[in-house]
Amino acid sequence: MATIKDVAKLAGVAVSTASYALNNSNKVSDHTRIKVLNAAKELNYQKNGIAADLKMAKTNTIALILGDLSGPYYSELIQGVQNGCSANNYGLIACSAIGGSQSTAVKFLREKRVDGAIILAQNISDDVILEAARDGFPLVVLDREMKHTNIQSVLVDNVHGGYLATEYLINQGHKEIIFVSGPNNSLDNQLRFEGYLKALKEYQINFQPVWKVPGNFTRESGYKATKTILAQNNLPDSIFYANDEMAIGGLQAFNENGIKVPGDVSIIGYDDIEISEYVNPPLTTIKQPKYETGSLAIQLIFQLLRGEKINHLYKLNTELVVRSSV
């Protein structure tokens, strides 16, 4: 594999000259540049970006760390981040946090392979993030709040979202509102539940412990939770699923049992994932500003990279999307 040395030799110039020519510096004459470029072409020279990065102590790339690369959920978020990166001439790579401390994510976080990172991955522990936090390495987390000078948080107001969903159900005349919960260790889930409780309280509805049924944010778990509810032979007024995926699983369960939504029972989801608009009936849900989240996160990264001071925590608003499942 040809190196810059080979190119220089073939072109009959010094390495530095070759480097300048290859990097479009104006320190070389056109004549020399052409000689070098030709030599490069002839040798099929390909720059070793790793060596360059090492020398420059800078990679010009940002990592977006996701819990699971294959989730359809992230689409808009990624778009926001992507656009921000392109605008600043930075590269973006996405990597998954699957595999715990062995994961690619951790490797990139720890080993200075990128200039900054945005994290949305419950399966990465606080410890790992804290360990990775260092001066001059901007880190934005989207799924938790962290007390560390080098870590920023961009969060959506999940309490308010949970409140909105519950309030809407109440305003539509529902008095018995089941909460199908996400995993207990998810902060998002906890906050949505908090908002739910708050609404109940404000509207003087007494929360019953049986109203909280466990799930884990997967479609499968929503399906199972719903079947469990049905097995109790006591169809509730309405159900608030802590995310859309579970609500869609629920829809499937109702469908199989011949129960009409919203005729027999009203349901509401959370997230407004793309598919929610297309299920039958279209799902009423809480929309999170996903594009904006991504866009803000990457903007913060660049501000930090430039050494600007910024707030420690940003909170974005949620919004009710009324469709036909309530």
Added chain:
Amino acid sequence: MATIKDVAKLAGVAVSTASYALNNSNKVSDHTRIKVLNAAKELNYQKNGIAADLKMAKTNTIALILGDLSGPYYSELIQGVQNGCSANNYGLIACSAIGGSQSTAVKFLREKRVDGAIILAQNISDDVILEAARDGFPLVVLDREMKHTNIQSVLVDNVHGGYLATEYLINQGHKEIIFVSGPNNSLDNQLRFEGYLKALKEYQINFQPVWKVPGNFTRESGYKATKTILAQNNLPDSIFYANDEMAIGGLQAFNENGIKVPGDVSIIGYDDIEISEYVNPPLTTIKQPKYETGSLAIQLIFQLLRGEKINHLYKLNTELVVRSSV
């Protein structure tokens, strides 16, 4: 930022010893190892992976290059690739080809930042791929066939898929079958069209040039194409959309015009994206073995990395998924 030199100095050993200790080599005594590890912790030492990669001339990571990171389409494919990587203890990063020759994708392809790559991105030109192809750099393309010793192709049989879709429509009694096309420069699209023509011919239906209406694989374009068809006041028997996204756009158009699917017109899509199961009516479509494609692609990468000889081209089969839109 502390380097291995600092660690060595603090621990009172040589750099080489520190390196051995940090990498769990059995060439150091436990006593020394602990000394080094403590020093590392004290200095908050973080390895510079880039320097290591440069030295080793190996990154242990594979790039998955996608046309657009935010497409929901890739979900299963990614899973296949992801699993293969984990199993081989390699990292996986996904990067987007947005931005043409400036894109992160091209940077990774060219600059030896990864040990191999899988490409599914129409917006990357053959030239770029050809240029990146080098010995010892395994490359698998999923969206085209390339004649180059170092490039493998994994394709699905689009001709057969197009044939299947069309045949099914014919077998259900349809005689007038519109083809809503993807972009003309997409090989996938061309091959699906070819299969369509083949089926028509075999069943002795005369293809009319007006039956081919242009689109570009987006939902929007499917919507517009359908509106155009409707504007001609001459509702056809059936429509074969070259992908599901366009079919879903079509569904929306029909819905707005009060036209019943499949009552008034039958439609069939292609891809079997996740959402297709949930639209109303559920979309009959052609399923591509997405997980298998990803899984095979990454397996080939590792075989090549080990220097094994393999076929140049793999073709996977498609399958008809009957739901309720025909």
Added chain:
DNA sequence: CTGTTAGCGCTTTCAC
């Protein structure tokens, strides 16, 4: 404008 050269941080060979 062009060439010489140091050095980025790491791994590993070789000598002790």
Added chain:
DNA sequence: GTGAAAGCGCTAACAG
């Protein structure tokens, strides 16, 4: 077991 030193491929300061 441990240490000294070479060198991966590149950039850029410095000297001419």
